[in-house]
Amino acid sequence: MKKTILFSIIAFLFIPLAVTDARGNEVAQLQQEMSALRSQFSEMKMSYETRITQLETKIEDLQKTYSIRAEKPQIAPPVQPQSTSLGRYFQSFNPDVSVIGDFTYHTTDKKNEEFRNQFQMRQTELAFSASVDPYARGDFFFHVEQEDGAWHIGLCEGYLTLLTLPIEGLQAKAGKFKVEFGKANKYHLHNLPWVDYPNMITNYFGEEGMSEPGVSASYLIPNPWNKYIELTGQVVNNSNGVSFAGSDSKDLVYLGHLKTFFDLNEESTVELGSSLAAGSNNEGHGRFGKNMTTLEGIDLTYKWHPLQKGLYKSLTFQNELLFSQKDRPYFDDGTDIIDGKRLDSWGAYSSLSYQFAKRWTAFGRYDFSEFPDYTKNRENACSLGLTFAQSEYCLWRLQFKRTNRNFDKDENAVWLQCDFGLGPHRKHEY
Amino acid sequence: MRKICVFLIILLALSGFAYGKDAINVLTTTEDLKSIAEAIGGDKVKVDSLARGIQDPHFVDAKPSFMMKAKNADFFIRIGLELEIGYEDLIIDGSRNQKIRIGNPGHLDASEGVYLLEVPTTTKVDRSMGDVHPMGNPHYWLDPENVKIVARNITNRLSELSPENAGYFQKNLKAFDKKMDEKMVEWNKKMATFKGKKIAIYHRSWPYFVNRFGLVVACELEPKPGIPPSPAHLKEVIDIMKRDKVGVILMEVFYDEKPAQFVAGQTGAKVIVVPNSVGGTKEAKDYFSLVDMIIDKLVEGLKT
Numbered sequence: 001m002k003k004t005i006l007f008s009i010i011a012f013l014f015i016p017l018a019v020t021d022a023r024g025n026e027v028a029q030l031q032q033e034m035s036a037l038r039s040q041f042s043e044m045k046m047s048y049e050t051r052i053t054q055l056e057t058k059i060e061d062l063q064k065t066y067s068i069r070a071e072k073p074q075i076a077p078p079v080q081p082q083s084t085s086l087g088r089y090f091q092s093f094n095p096d097v098s099v100i101g102d103f104t105y106h107t108t109d110k111k112n113e114e115f116r117n118q119f120q121m122r123q124t125e126l127a128f129s130a131s132v133d134p135y136a137r138g139d140f141f142f143h144v145e146q147e148d149g150a151w152h153i154g155l156c157e158g159y160l161t162l163l164t165l166p167i168e169g170l171q172a173k174a175g176k177f178k179v180e181f182g183k184a185n186k187y188h189l190h191n192l193p194w195v196d197y198p199n200m201i202t203n204y205f206g207e208e209g210m211s212e213p214g215v216s217a218s219y220l221i222p223n224p225w226n227k228y229i230e231l232t233g234q235v236v237n238n239s240n241g242v243s244f245a246g247s248d249s250k251d252l253v254y255l256g257h258l259k260t261f262f263d264l265n266e267e268s269t270v271e272l273g274s275s276l277a278a279g280s281n282n283e284g285h286g287r288f289g290k291n292m293t294t295l296e297g298i299d300l301t302y303k304w305h306p307l308q309k310g311l312y313k314s315l316t317f318q319n320e321l322l323f324s325q326k327d328r329p330y331f332d333d334g335t336d337i338i339d340g341k342r343l344d345s346w347g348a349y350s351s352l353s354y355q356f357a358k359r360w361t362a363f364g365r366y367d368f369s370e371f372p373d374y375t376k377n378r379e380n381a382c383s384l385g386l387t388f389a390q391s392e393y394c395l396w397r398l399q400f401k402r403t404n405r406n407f408d409k410d411e412n413a414v415w416l417q418c419d420f421g422l423g424p425h426r427k428h429e430y
Numbered sequence: 431m432r433k434i435c436v437f438l439i440i441l442l443a444l445s446g447f448a449y450g451k452d453a454i455n456v457l458t459t460t461e462d463l464k465s466i467a468e469a470i471g472g473d474k475v476k477v478d479s480l481a482r483g484i485q486d487p488h489f490v491d492a493k494p495s496f497m498m499k500a501k502n503a504d505f506f507i508r509i510g511l512e513l514e515i516g517y518e519d520l521i522i523d524g525s526r527n528q529k530i531r532i533g534n535p536g537h538l539d540a541s542e543g544v545y546l547l548e549v550p551t552t553t554k555v556d557r558s559m560g561d562v563h564p565m566g567n568p569h570y571w572l573d574p575e576n577v578k579i580v581a582r583n584i585t586n587r588l589s590e591l592s593p594e595n596a597g598y599f600q601k602n603l604k605a606f607d608k609k610m611d612e613k614m615v616e617w618n619k620k621m622a623t624f625k626g627k628k629i630a631i632y633h634r635s636w637p638y639f640v641n642r643f644g645l646v647v648a649c650e651l652e653p654k655p656g657i658p659p660s661p662a663h664l665k666e667v668i669d670i671m672k673r674d675k676v677g678v679i680l681m682e683v684f685y686d687e688k689p690a691q692f693v694a695g696q697t698g699a700k701v702i703v704v705p706n707s708v709g710g711t712k713e714a715k716d717y718f719s720l721v722d723m724i725i726d727k728l729v730e731g732l733k734t
Contacts, residue, residue: 164528171526228494261494308484
């Protein structure tokens with residue numbers, strides 16, 4: 001019994017020790033866990049504090065941006081307001097620079113034609129355009145062309161346009177530019193609606209029309225109908241050698257152009273223009289004194305461009321008429337020079353183009369043209385063609401042209417043309 | 431000669447009457463901007479627009495008659511982000527109107543401060559990417575929240591041009607914002623059940639609208655912005671639409687419906703043709719009715 005009691009006492013004495021040991025282990029474990037939790041908590045706290053600080057900064061930034069946007073109306077807004085991440089798109093003070101290639105394959109049954117059955121990089125245009133200052137803009141168009149096997153660069157146009165003049169509606173231009181005579185003369189090779197210029201243009205102004213150094217002023221005439229009526233006056237060097245005096249001349253050619261424009265409705269328009277040019281001609285500097293050339297022109301263009309389906313359909317009917325009176329002081333009859341007379345001649349073209357799908361346009365053009373120096377020589381030509389616009393910046397064109405001449409053999413010619421442009425070339429006029 | 435002089439004097443006198451005005455002449459590039467300017471300007475403005483709502487706003491002819499409209503304008507408002515790059519300069523230069531040239535108070539780029547999508551993040555932007563806009567997608571007016579910013583921009587500028595009417599413009603802005611907030615509740619409610627729903631679109635006119643109302647663009651019929659759909663690309667579109675069970679093709683009124691109808695025929699999807707601008711249909715007579723119309727037609731299409 002004693003033994004039992006003693007065992008019980010010892011056992012009783014040891015129980016707390018055992019319990020204490022077990023508790024001690026638990027406490028140690030708990031302490032370890034607590035410590036781990038503390039460190040985790042501290043890490044989380046730090047992480048959340050960092051994130052909260054970052055978010056607060058962002059909120060502050062957003063609030064600043066919002067308050068700027070919402071509360072401060074900009075008195076003089078920047079050209080493009082999105083300043084963030086867009087800086088790299090600004091051109092700063094660089095002009096718009098474009099390069100446009102005009103590539104052709106030409107075949108003809110005229111055996112002495114220079115580029116018969118040849119591929120030809122007919123022209124490369126380099127264009128630079130920018131505002132000069134708050135009052136003016138500048139435009140330059142250089143043409144790189146092959147001549148006699150060598151490449152030449154020439155200035156097709158380079159002019160300053162004064163946009164703000166004291167007289168409302170007045171604008172002026174100075175430099176070298178395509179003169180304001182009709183419609184087709186102003187086209188550059190790459191934006192012709194055909195492969196070639198109308199015969200009327202080449203026969204009276206030269207291969208690429210008339211582009212001369214000079215000054216120009218145009219005025220929008222106020223009228224009660226609020227219609228577009230523009231009167232342009234130009235004075236340019238008399239260096240066109242086809243109808244006028246040529247590069248040796250030291251005098252000037254005077255031009256006037258009146259243009260009116262009407263909306264028949266929102267989809268159809270009519271443009272009517274009349275032109276006049278006068279100057280001495282190439283016979284005016286020899287023994288027979290000053291002789292004049294006078295050119296008169298009328299142009300009429302009808303355009304249809306539907307609003308809703310304008311991406312897929314359009315029609316342009318363009319017509320021009322030119323009359324020439326050129327004083328010719330003498331004729332060489334083979335034995336003697338005899339007094340001459342005024343030669344009257346004329347030329348015209350009529351063109352119809354119809355866009356029948358987003359990328360496809362069919363066109364036809366009829367040409368009639370005499371020559372400023374030969375009233376009896378004349379050309380009749382019919383052209384038919386098809387344009388495939390791969391995109392706004394690249395087109396392919398096929399054109400057939402039959403020319404009947406009363407002074408030479410008839411000619412059948414075919415061109416395949418590809419025009420392609422790089423850069424933000426400023427759109428041409430309507 | 432005397433007769434000509436008399437005629438010219440009468441002409442000039444009449445032209446003076448023609449230009450007599452008491453309201454601010456506002457010229458906008460799109461009818462959406464016209465609608466907003468009319469809401470803010472009320473009877474203090476006379477607003478005209480160059481592009482019509484049924485027309486692709488990227489391709490507007492720089493007609494001389496538009497130059498006359500610009501000549502008579504006191505305030506010119508454009509969408510910006512190069513949407514009008516093809517005609518804006520020619521029209522403003524041709525107008526000879528100094529007031530509306532860039533940098534003057536009479537010229538406003540309405541995109542000031544709007545929320546932009548698709549700002550290119552590549553180091554180079556070129557035409558191999560299609561008609562991409564280097565400053566971001568310009569169709570931001572299809573997000574009503576952006577239109578509130580545009581309305582504020584117009585209000586601020588009108589107030590600057592006509593300080594005596596600033597209070598009137600502010601009052602109109604408040605009313606405009608209030609109506610927009612109310613309509614947003616209504617539009618969100620209508621679109622709530624379609625959150626996350628995938629749709630196909632023709633051109634990237636719709637990302638702002640889709641983003642605002644929680645839809646997802648699964649694919650586009652144009653392989654790249656402004657490039658017409660090719661057969662090979664349409665095949666990919668059909669595969670994506672079948673895979674993602676896309677039931678709707680959303681497209682603008684001025685594009686050819688044939689590619690969309692072809693895809694719809696192959697996939698069983700519904701083609702929904704809606705204007706993306708005010709004036710695109712008779713019903714879309716102002717900005718609110720435009721969004722009403724887009725949402726109603728879209729909801730109808732998504733339900734089926």
